[in-house]
Structures are given as structure tokens and as C-alpha cells.
Amino acid sequence: MDTNGLLIQNKKNMKQILLILSIFSVSVSYSQGIVFESGKFDEVLENSKKNGKIIFIDFYTDWCAPCKNMSQNIFSIKEVGEFYNSNFINYKINAEKGEGIQLSKKYSVSAYPTFIYINETGDVIYRFLGTREKEGIIKEGNRALFLRGNIDKISIMDQAYKTRKNDKVFLKEYTGLLIESGREAGEPLNDYILLMDKEEMLNINNIKYLESISLYSPAVMDKITEVLSSLYNNNPKSDLFVKFNKAAIKSLSNLLRNSGKKETEDELESLLLIKSKFSEFGNADNIISASVGGGIALMPADELRLSYYKNHKMYEEYSVLFERYIDNYIKTNPASKIEEENIMFNATFNTGINKMAEEGKRREDIKSTEMAVKMIMGFKTIIYRYYAGYILNGYRDYLEFYNNKDKDQAVGKVIGWINYSYSICKQYDVAETVAKDLIDLNYPDKAKMVIEDFIKSNENNKSVTPEQMETMKNLLRKC
Numbered sequence: 001m002d003t004n005g006l007l008i009q010n011k012k013n014m015k016q017i018l019l020i021l022s023i024f025s026v027s028v029s030y031s032q033g034i035v036f037e038s039g040k041f042d043e044v045l046e047n048s049k050k051n052g053k054i055i056f057i058d059f060y061t062d063w064c065a066p067c068k069n070m071s072q073n074i075f076s077i078k079e080v081g082e083f084y085n086s087n088f089i090n091y092k093i094n095a096e097k098g099e100g101i102q103l104s105k106k107y108s109v110s111a112y113p114t115f116i117y118i119n120e121t122g123d124v125i126y127r128f129l130g131t132r133e134k135e136g137i138i139k140e141g142n143r144a145l146f147l148r149g150n151i152d153k154i155s156i157m158d159q160a161y162k163t164r165k166n167d168k169v170f171l172k173e174y175t176g177l178l179i180e181s182g183r184e185a186g187e188p189l190n191d192y193i194l195l196m197d198k199e200e201m202l203n204i205n206n207i208k209y210l211e212s213i214s215l216y217s218p219a220v221m222d223k224i225t226e227v228l229s230s231l232y233n234n235n236p237k238s239d240l241f242v243k244f245n246k247a248a249i250k251s252l253s254n255l256l257r258n259s260g261k262k263e264t265e266d267e268l269e270s271l272l273l274i275k276s277k278f279s280e281f282g283n284a285d286n287i288i289s290a291s292v293g294g295g296i297a298l299m300p301a302d303e304l305r306l307s308y309y310k311n312h313k314m315y316e317e318y319s320v321l322f323e324r325y326i327d328n329y330i331k332t333n334p335a336s337k338i339e340e341e342n343i344m345f346n347a348t349f350n351t352g353i354n355k356m357a358e359e360g361k362r363r364e365d366i367k368s369t370e371m372a373v374k375m376i377m378g379f380k381t382i383i384y385r386y387y388a389g390y391i392l393n394g395y396r397d398y399l400e401f402y403n404n405k406d407k408d409q410a411v412g413k414v415i416g417w418i419n420y421s422y423s424i425c426k427q428y429d430v431a432e433t434v435a436k437d438l439i440d441l442n443y444p445d446k447a448k449m450v451i452e453d454f455i456k457s458n459e460n461n462k463s464v465t466p467e468q469m470e471t472m473k474n475l476l477r478k479c
Contacts, residue, residue, distance in 0.1 A: 259308075
């Protein structure tokens, strides 16, 4: 065989080897779940242009537990890998490091995990938040594939919007496409809402649009408040009020979240005024509801301010407000009052249960009453635990940002807060944190009192493990 023939044969052999390796590589990749690309974002875009695949981006952070769950338990599943490796270019990026910082800003990522599907030019096709199971993550991927065709239509409508801001039919379709794709509908949605009359706003198919408001418009929020007030005064228990109110709270939460990114706090304060108005319609601050997806509009206003001050490095404002907020909470909810109420509640509960038994009430009715009371006590425990945690997580920032020369005075106040945290929530993890913090702050005597109280109170408590008891005893030896 001549030299040219040998070269041709070698090329054929090399192609066959590469083909076999690529097949082997893919099969290994699939068995290991989703394979994520490495390298720069521009390189991933270039890869998308070459092979025509959609890019699937996982925005995560180091501290995000749900992100780790998705990575370890969902993305590693074989079927998930087969689907995503076949249909997408997959890319993971830490939203708080390197390129991730700018990309998270570009795509308005503020909660984790956030998953975004984009085309080769970086346009958003679809996005969603939060965890999914195996079937759910595949379903979301199929949705992105289906919505890919919307990109060109949205681009055309982006241009048409400039001259069709008063076209209600156009705006409904346009904002519907934006919302369906997981984009912020912004100004077009506000324009559409302002063109609606009251009857249209109360249409069940239009209420869903309110949930997607992302750009603050005083006129839009005034209109929503007016409709909400009318529904509440008419019948606060009606299905229509409940649905409209839920959408209004969600929209206010979106706006409050976005206002936290602004350089000035004017918008935040305007929205907090709307929040106070919403409270007249039964939307009182509710830590539990806010924590399980009810929306940050149900968080206390001062906690939203504190979050803003911290994020914008307004340290003096933070320390002054944190001190006032915690002092006011403790003054309103003294530990002695909480303990007294709990004792009275338990006594009333036991008396009531005994009376039901004496009256011959059915065992099922007694159990039902017991469960209801335990649920109430559970809610109270969650609230006290929340505030104990809020103090323990926030006092360090308070001390760091404290601008007064009398640091000892600030530390003394903090010690009182820490002790209060334990007195309202005597669960193990709170007790351990309180004891360690008091020791770190050079208050071993106070730490000793907490530890001894915890050990004595939980000697026969089966929910506290021997290991936990031993940890507390080891801390006691350090005092």
C-alpha cells in the first residue's frame, strides 16, 4: 500500500476509533446522569450555535441545600441524564462566583436553585425555580423544547410593542407569551392591567396575570388595592376575594423582592405603605405563611428594611433598626408572659380534655381536639423558634455594624437577647447555639445556667439523644 493509501486507511481507522470512543463516552455519561459542560459561558453559546441545541443552565450557590439535592439525587439519575444529554447543552454556574455574578444579574436570578433554558444567542426560552423530582425535571425540559418556537414570535412582538401599547388584544397575547416563557412581563403587563376595566380584572383567567407583576407602577397598585378593597368589603370569604387577594400578595412580594435590588429605598418604602394598606384586608404579618411560600409581603416591614440595609451595606441604619426591632419584640413578648400563657394554655387544655372524658365524649372527638390543640402549640413553637433564630443569626451583624463607642453596652444588650432566645425556645439546637455563643462572648457563667437548665429539663426527654446530651455536658466543662 502506498503512502497516500496508508494515510487514508489510518484516517478511516481513527474515525472509527473516535466514533467508538464517543459512543462509549455517551453511554457512560448517560449512566452517570446529566453531564455539565465546563468552560466559559461564551464557549457554551458557541457550542449551541454549532449543534443547534438549547442551553440548560443550573444557577446554584454553595450554601443552597435544595441545589445540592438536585445535583446529587436528581441530575444523577440515568433517565434524567439520557433526556438532558440528548436534548440540551447543560451548564452549571455558581451565581455568587466568577462569571456567575454577572450572569445572575443578566437573567435576574435572585432565588436558588433557578433553572433557565436559553437559545444560542442567550435569549430566554423558559425558566423555573425550585426543586423537581425525576418526572418533574423531564417535564420542564419538554416544556422548554415546546416553547422554543416562541422566541421568534416574542422578538417580533418586542418590536411591535413600541407602537401598540394601547392595543389590549395585542398586550394580552404578548404578556401571555412572556409569562409562559418565565420572563418578566414588566411594562407591557402594567399597560395591559391599566387597560382592563374592573369586570375584566375579576375574570378568573386575568387574575393569573396579576401574579406576574414585576415592575412597580403606582397606578397599577392603586387599581389593585381599589379592587381588593371592594371585594373585601363585599365578602371577605368569597372565592373571588381569596383568589384575587392571593394574586395581589404574590405581586406585592415580587415587587418587594425587586425593590431590594434598587440603589435607593424610596420604592421599598412606597411598597411598604401598600403592604400596610393590604393588612386592612386581612393580610396581617404571618411568619409561618411567609416561610412556606405565602410571599415576603407577609413578613414584618422592619425585617424587609433590615434585609435592604444589610444588602446595601447601610450599616448604621441596620444596627439602629435591629436594636429597636428586637427590643420592641421582647418588650411586647416578654419570656415570662410567654411561659405563663403556655402554662395556662396547657392547664385549660387538660381540663377541657378531662371534662370531655367525664361527659362521655367519643374517643375520636377527644383525639381530634388533642390534635387541634397540638397544632396550635406547634404553630406557636415555630414562631418562637423563628424569632430565636432571627436574633441568633442577626446579633453578630449588629455587633459588627454597631457604630457607638460604648461597645460594652452593645455586648451587654446582645447577651440579654441571646438569653431571651433560649427562654422562648428551649430546643436542643437553640440551646447549643446559645451556650456556644455565650462562651465565645466570655460569659461562661450565663452559658452554664443555660446548659444546666437544658440538661435538667431533658433528663427524661426521649427526643433528645444521648449524643446531644453529651455535647451539652462537654460544653458545661468549658464553662
